[in-house]
Amino acid sequence: MDVRNCKMCGNLFNYTGSPLCPACNNKMEKKFSEVKDYIRENPTSSISVVSEEMEVPIQQLKRWIREERLSFSKESGVVIQCEKCGAPILTGRFCKECKRTMTKSLESLYSVNAAGSDRKKGSESARMRFIDK
Incomplete structure (x- = not known):
């Protein structure tokens, strides 16, 4: 508590x-x-x-x-200023353009990570190997 x-x-x-x-x-x-x-x-x-x-x-x-x-x-x-670029806005923290660029950069990061994880799962080099004795 x-x-x-x-x-x-x-x-x-x-x-x-x-x-x-x-x-x-x-x-x-x-x-x-x-x-x-x-x-x-x-x-x-x-x-x-x-x-x-x-x-x-x-x-x-x-x-x-x-x-x-x-x-x-x-x-x-x-009016208040956008926290990123200083453009005048009526409400919130960021202007529409800054919101759009942040959304695109986050989406691109997500798509790169998702595509990279899919490739590793299916590739031959990522498979687990066992050595027989």
Whole structure:
């Protein structure tokens, strides 16, 4: 059992993957729901306005955007940068082009490994040999 201190209130709790205790986690989810509703009602609001009105730090709003839980409209002017190339994006960590290139490179690695393992299974040189005495 892993016991840790909550990042918000400092109370001890059984760690289950979130750095917040269940009570603070519930408060954060409630605040997230309020922020999401506010953005739906005010789609042109900037991130600083949302932060002030909803009393949520800008860093927390950016974290929700990176997690693809929150998205601002194009009219709001809120953009973040792709972590790989720096291109402006509305949500997530990577732009479409970087996602595409990462997917292709992973697919090519997988296909090379899969093809290499198939060749070894069927080749004559890979078979087990026994020496008779």
